[in-house]
Amino acid sequence: MKPSTMNKAKKVLVCILTAAALGSQVDLAAASLDFLGGSHAKTVTVYDGDHKQVISTAASNFKNVLSDLHVSLKAYDTFWTSTKDVTDGAVIVVERAVPVSIIANGKKKVVYTTQQTVQGVVNDAGFDWKKMMPIEDGLMQVKEGMQIHVVPYTARKVFRKEAMPIHYNKWYDGSLGEDQEVVVQEGIPGEREVEIDEFISGGKVVKTVIAHAKVLSDGTPGIMKTGKAEGTMGWVANMHASAYHPSDGGGSGITATGTQAGHGTVAVDPSVIPLGTNVFIPNYGHAVAADTGGAIVGNRIDLCMESFEDCYNFGRQNIEVFVNY
Template sequence: MKHRTFEKAVKAVTCSLLLFSMAAQADLSLAFGFGMNGEDKTVTVYDGSQKKVITTNATNFKQVLNESDVVLNAYDKYWTSGDDVRDGSVVVVERAKPVTIVSGNRAKTVYTTKQTVQGVVNEAGFDWKKMMPIEDGMMKVAQGMQIHVVPYTSRVVNRVESIPVRYNSWYDSTLAPGQMEIVQEGTQGKREVEMEEYISDGKVIRAEAGNVKILSQGTPGIAKTGDMEGTKGYVRNMSATAYHPTDGGGFGITATGTRAGHGTVAVDPRVIPLGSSVYIPGYGEAVAADTGGAIIGDRIDLCMETFEECYNFGRRNVEVFVNY
């Protein structure tokens, strides 16, 4: 009997010692800042255009918002960078905006944190397969805006339309920045566009382009510009003459070894490198493939097919469009 009493006494003392040891460890943890919940963390809070960076030992994000003096209204929301408050966590507050949804003869004001018109319509419970906003669904929501929701049907139609003329531009240092002069008009192309039209009350309220089929490319125009960016080359004012392939040695072979003909021009290689592609209004596209004893500096000699063409051309000042 005494033996059992002694065992009970030993167990009681042992339990007391364990409890004392655990309590002492807890006190030490609090005293020295041990334990995850007690650690200081840096958290950034974004509330619209305001940004606050706080140091906190909060264990949940509601405490973080309270410490940041952020008051949430009934429909406001917030999202966080993670589930737990950690060092470097981010909290973003989204403020609800009042928006009026008009459908038929009914108007209802709702408070929303959605960023787009379509998001508001979806949140309000409208079936997007049957109802749609007249406004662009991707339009950014603004406080106090009205969104008009209507029933609709859709159809697919094919339309043939013109492709705007594209202009190849050459830099002209005599023009001011932003100035452009058309040298040669281009021609429009044609394309067939598959359009999905959305109809409400017998009127097309929106149309979206689908597949596009090019019917004809058109031809690009030529323009001079005072802006160097995006240009194909540069414009140089030169004195031009004309020559026949049989001039000179009479063999019709250029300095680069090609046969001379319309589209061959002679240049000073120090001004326009041999092999350069050029365009001369009234003459057309050409290649700087030849040289000449009298072709020095801003001189250019255009090869013609007949002596009559050479005679009629004579000497004149031309603009030479040199490709880079």
């Protein structure tokens, strides 16, 4: 081979090797960028009903994540994600469609839905909510196999006054069973004025919704004993009671707590009922444990009366005392 030809061949070989080296560096750089970029493993959490799975994945889209976990979606199933792209910490929630029957105009149609509310199902089915409505509560949770009755309707507003339910203050009575409740004093219902939306179909009111309510009078709570401690205001004590007049004892009418004695003041043993505690006594009323007495020890109580005649008429008797916590 001529020297000139050999030199040309060497130059060509050097170019080839240089290009190969540069190509390798580019490949390594790309691999490095790929590792540092979006294709490295990410932790994704998948919720499918009550089932939860956590996966470490390099998948580039959420469908591949579900495929890797062998989570299959049926025709009407769907899913939503916490992020647009697969990122570390992303969440996938699978929603399984359930069959629901819609009955309208005498016809029944079964639809598969992932909607959570009755109104959502009706809207998805293409009904105009301004003209057609479900008889069932629109906010009712959808359940598999339920029936939803959709009817044409008109609406009107009605205003009226009505009695409100009586509220009962409850006291715990350990002598009662957990499911037992005994009304001690009836309450007085309050009154309110309500604005009601009535929905009419076929000449009948099929649904009513209170749009607005204004309380006119609060009423008076009733008093009830219960064998269930949860939600109670206090406890019921059976005590031996006597009566006293403000002028008894030293005659000053000043209680052990420095207040003026009178109706609504009761003397107690502070180790049983702490001073300052509010109490209720049937046929006497609300009172405050504000006084003590030498003979008032243990489950005993002394009720202050306005007159000596009241003291005499009361005498001594066993009573129930409703003690606030």
